[in-house]
Amino acid sequence: MSLLSTPHLIGIKELSRADIDLIFSTAENFKEVINRPIKKVPSLRDITIANLFFENSTRTRLSFELAEKRLSADIINFSASSSSVSKGETLIDTVNNILAMKTDMVVMRHPNAGAALFLSKHVKAKIVNAGDGAHEHPTQALLDAFSIREKVGDLAGKKVAIIGDILHSRVALSNIFCLQKLGAEVMVCGPATLIPKYVASLGVKVETDLRKALEWCDVANMLRIQLERQDIRYFPSIREYIMQYGLTKEILNSLSKEIIIMHPGPINRGVEITSEVADSSQSIILEQVENGVAIRMAVIYLLAS
Amino acid sequence: MQKRLLLNSVNFDITIKRLCYQLIENHDDFANSALIGLQPRGVFVASRIHHHLSSILNIKTIHLGHLDITFYRDDFRRREIVAPSETKIDFEVENKKVVLIDDVLYTGRTIRAGMDALLDLGRPQKVELLTLIDRRYSRHLPIAPDYTGLQVDTIASEKVKVQWKETDGEDSVWLI
DSSP, X not given: OOOOSSSSBOOGGXXXXXXXXXXXXXXXXXXXXXXXXXXXXXXXXXXXXXEEESSOOSHHHHHXXXXXXXXXXXXXXXXXXXXXXXXXXXXXXXXXXXXXXXXXXXXXXXXXXXXXXXXXXXXXXXXXXXXXXXXXXXXHHHHHHHHHHHHHSOOTTXXXXXXXXXXXOHHHHHHHHHHHHTTOEXXXXXXXXXXXXXXXXXXXXXXXXXXXXHHHOSEEEEOOOOGGGOSSOSSSOHHHHHHHHXXXXXXXXXXXXXXXXXXXXXXXXXXXXXXXXXXXXXXXXXXXXXXXXXXXHHHHHHHHO | OXXXXXXXXXXXXXXHHHHHHHHHHHHTTOTTEEEEEETTTHHHHHHHHHXXXXXXXXOSOOEEEEEOOGGGOSOBTTBOOOOOOOOBOOSOOTTOEEXXXXXEESSSHHHHHHHHHHHTSOOOSEEEEEXXXXXXXXXXXXXXXXXXXXXXXOOTTOOEEEEOHHHHSSOEEEEO
């Protein structure tokens, strides 16, 4: 059996279609494992993994930790706020110190784009990118596509709209790459100020009207407004954003077909989607979280081989 | 290397049926028992045995499961990794008499992995091993079958290949 074509998981851009299919089929097996009474397999008991989170995270961090534990790996956790980074230690020094303690793999989330690639070129460990700035978040895109596939089958020809703050979203970019590799059609929708200038060159449709995007798509992936990444004001007020781009049950019910609703989390209830939509039967938000563990197990297992 | 036929399709059928009767001797009506085939090839043996048992006993409810042991192997990262197959066990393993079924018993490592995988699903009352072919004197671990189709003496460079009517056109076992 073949392994992944890359020794690290830096981004979806570097993955081939065969890699994605391999990750999906392995994840299906792991999904069965995490539903057993004993949710562990001993495969990675000789591996140590360091989780370096230089940015806040709940979902991704817990998801990776759980995935690693379910594979019986040993884990060390690092969060920037309580570390020597605040004393001025460089990234490479930080990681090399951790590697000197015989760590085999590093899962890193960093606020700067390209951090994961930079690290992969300078240290001797397998790197998994858990999000680098506004660049890529490959495991999120993989679990998103996996969740859609679970619900509607083969992604070829399916229409997926990514809605919200596209400009600052690594989830959006990784999703665009992943969905296109799987043959889906992608549209990005949001306020014109939050859509990157040349995004159409990626082969995606661009729309600024929420209703039109929702009528067009089979699946809507709702993104959070990334206030922490916004240096200037991109829209007049949250209220105005909600009026134009907030998804409510009324809008959903008014569409000509039932679409699937996704959200990478954390949800701003009442902003990009209402509680009614988030908790509705059309939403697969919690399935995304469950699949996240299985996908991350698959990625780590395949990279560790 | 010469190919040698170990079991032709007539003897294959007789062997399977004999194994079924041996199972019936110990498991009666299979009310509290289960057959679990190890992926990837034990599942064919298990299905065939299940089919014959069901028709001999005229019961439709004998538990049959498929167990994949890829994640329990002891050679992960020491050789090319194996693609995992499906684990499908839609009954409780707890307190049942489980018969683990594989096509060829060689070093015993697969069965060891199979037991670890099985015990992660619950606590069976008893675990027995049924193997179609037992490659004698080749064990790496202290594992012994309870039901054997045929015992064969082989050397390390040889392989035992089981062919199935469904996929290869004919039931037979070859030494290659």
